[in-house]
Amino acid sequence: MKSFLGRYFFYPLRAVLVIILMIINDIILPSCVLMTAPFIWIMPTKKSQVFVFRCVNVLPWLWRGIGNALLSVCIVGRLRLTKQGEIHSDRWYLLISNHQCYMDILLVDKVTNRKAPPSRFFLKKALLWQLPILSWVCWFLGYPFLDRRSKASPGKQDESVGVKKLRRDDIAKTKKACDLFKIAPTMPIIYPEGTRFTKAKYEKQDSPFKYLLKPKAGGVAMILSELNKELSGIINMTINYSDEKPTVWRILSGKIKYIDVHYEILPVTEDLAGDYVVDREYRTKIQKWLNAVWADKDSLLASLKAQE
Numbered sequence: 379m380k381s382f383l384g385r386y387f388f389y390p391l392r393a394v395l396v397i398i399l400m401i402i403n404d405i406i407l408p409s410c411v412l413m414t415a416p417f418i419w420i421m422p423t424k425k426s427q428v429f430v431f432r433c434v435n436v437l438p439w440l441w442r443g444i445g446n447a448l449l450s451v452c453i454v455g456r457l458r459l460t461k462q463g464e465i466h467s468d469r470w471y472l473l474i475s476n477h478q479c480y481m482d483i484l485l486v487d488k489v490t491n492r493k494a495p496p497s498r499f500f501l502k503k504a505l506l507w508q509l510p511i512l513s514w515v516c517w518f519l520g521y522p523f524l525d526r527r528s529k530a531s532p533g534k535q536d537e538s539v540g541v542k543k544l545r546r547d548d549i550a551k552t553k554k555a556c557d558l559f560k561i562a563p564t565m566p567i568i569y570p571e572g573t574r575f576t577k578a579k580y581e582k583q584d585s586p587f588k589y590l591l592k593p594k595a596g597g598v599a600m601i602l603s604e605l606n607k608e609l610s611g612i613i614n615m616t617i618n619y620s621d622e623k624p625t626v627w628r629i630l631s632g633k634i635k636y637i638d639v640h641y642e643i644l645p646v647t648e649d650l651a652g653d654y655v656v657d658r659e660y661r662t663k664i665q666k667w668l669n670a671v672w673a674d675k676d677s678l679l680a681s682l683k684a685q686e
Contacts, residue, residue, distance in 0.1 A: 389632035393590045396448050396630055403448070408515040415518030418486040428561050435496045435562070438519065444598040446488045456637055457488075463643030465493045469610035470563050472601050472646075473497070475617060476675060477569035477591055479624045482617055486567060489639050495563035498555070500524055500597060522555035522586070524548040549600065549655060556604035560659045565613070566605075567596045571669060589678040589683070595665040599654040602664070612644040616675050638682050644671070 415434050421427045464469065469492060475482065483499070490497065503523040505513040517523060524549055559566060561617060570593035586593050602609070618638040621628060630636050650667065652660030 382551065393452060393604060393630035393632075396452055397626075400445060401443045403441065407437055407444070409512050411441075411515045412511070412518060415515070418518070418520075424561075427671040431561055434519065438468075438496060438515075439492070442491050444486045445484065446491050449484050449488055449630075450495075453497070455676045456635065457485075458636055458638045459489060460638075460640045461642070463492060463641075464636050465609070465613065465643070466610070467493060467495050468563055470495065470559070470605060471565045471611055471612040472598070472605070472609055473565055473567045473615060473672075474570055474598060475484075476575065476617065476679075477566070477571055477573070477616040478575045478617065481624060481626055481629050485572040485617060485637065485639055486615065489615075489641070490565065490613075492610055494565045497565045497567050498522075498559065499567050500552070500555075520550050520555060520558040524551060531678040552600045553604055556601065559605060566601050566602065570594055570598055570672075574631060583589055587672060590672055590676050593668045593672045593682060595661070595668045596654060598668060599652070599661070599664045603654065604644065605653040606646065606648065609646040611646060613641050614644050614671060614675070615639065615680070616682075618652065618676050640678060640682075 406534065410546075411434065414430075414437070417428055417430045418434060421430055446579065473486065473490070473494075475486065487497065498519075498521050500517070501516060501521055501523050503525050506523060514522075555566075571591040572594050573591070575589075577589055579591060581594055602612075616639070619629070619634055620636050621634045621640075624634060629637070650664065654661055654663065654664065
């Protein structure tokens with residue numbers, strides 16, 4: 379009787395309340411950021427920009443802290459964390475991870491909050507009108523917004539020219555974002571697969587991995603090249619859900635038994651930097667390196683799923 383009430387009444391009710399509080403948190407604190415972040419851009423000197431940048435970053439940390447506390451209420455006892463290496467908030471890192479659902483973003487925040495420096499995602503430009511307030515906050519805080527188009531819309535002429543221009547624009551935006559990242563310790567976050575894992579996408583790609591899509595090295599290479607001297611390491615994170623179809627609702631309502639999060643710190647070496655745009659040899663080398671990282675990640679996922 380007790381387990382029946384928990385599964386069909388208490389857990390769903392708790393999930394609804396947590397979602398409501400998360401929505402409130404995602405409106406109030408981001409609105410505060412919107413009112414203060416513009417001062418970063420109007421400060422007359424770089425020193426004053428750094429000061430305002432650090433002050434404004436307190437708000438996202440508070441925002442993340444409240445969100446993490448709410449998330450903890452729903453996944454207490456179900457998060458299994460393993461790590462190799464320590465993260466420091468006063469250093470720069472690049473975080474790479476597999477991607478399965480929106481909850482991945484919340485889990486990255488929970489695991490790294492107050493340990494790592496402020497995180498920065500590479501976001502789709504379309505989110506600026508699809509997800510107001512939150513996306514505007516991210517824009518003010520220097521999150522890069524990319525077009526992320528490999529194919530132009532059907533029926534348009536000069537597709538290849540348009541796509542090449544979009545890619546050039548994305549490269550310029552990434553470099554500009556990295557210049558801002560150099561101001562203070564930052565943790566750019568990239569999902570090399572470029573999209574969430576689904577069986578349909580997996581079958582369409584004919585991926586060589588069992589539990590992952592093919593990784594794309596472009597974004598990773600740009601960060602490693604632009605921030606090579608600043609980065610203290612690469613946080614290689616792997617997330618596994620004991621469910622083939624993880625969703626925010628299923629996770630918050632207790633329908634997923636456990637979540638595995640594993641991370642290790644990979645070294646950043648000079649040979650990982652190069653010109654991804656014009657150096658074909660470097661493109662091949664960095665893609666092989668990322669494929670090897672993904673092969674190890676796939677093996678780890680296989681061992682985690684074997685324990686289910």
